[in-house]
Amino acid sequence: MKKLLLAVALSLSLGGCVTLQDLSTGISLTTKSIVNPVTPADEAQVEVALNAAIDLLQAYKHACAQGTADVNCRANVAQIQAYTIHVKPLVVQLRSFVDSNDQVNAAVIYNQLKALYVNVKATASQLGINLGSSTI
């Protein structure tokens, strides 16, 4: 009987945790665009940070062109470009929404850009190019 009560208490406790977490995540996402808008200064800082990552990819590409990178470098660059080619239109949209203070759409595009950055970083990492130590 004690075991049963413990199991019920544990399941209720765990169930409560999940619900609370989901709720807090939902609140966080909902309030992000209203309480914490993406300002032009924020967006510019994101661009500078992303530009640092692009610097490294550029160095790899240049080394590849000069024949000093690994034998698979051309295929590797092409694989990363499949993601980075989609960054530009997203950044253009993000700038437009930030400039017009359309925070809802800015947040949507921002999240897409963030997901793309995760893919670029993961692909680069798989190919042995380190774009930073942590994951988003």
Next chain:
Amino acid sequence: MNPEVLDLIIKGVESLPALVMAGIDIYNRVEQIKALAQGAKDGTLTSVDIAKVRADFDANLDDFNKPMT
């Protein structure tokens, strides 16, 4: 600042050590980050400053996205 935006900035800046390890000069990039952060903090960041950052990013990204010949 939006914590999500700050997180992305932090992750991007984390690539700086890798740039150093690859022998890339990061001075200009660090100066750019410092100037932006200071300008944002002081409220002195102008649309011209932001346009410059955007143009720099566009040029760098466009260059990387060019197919290798």
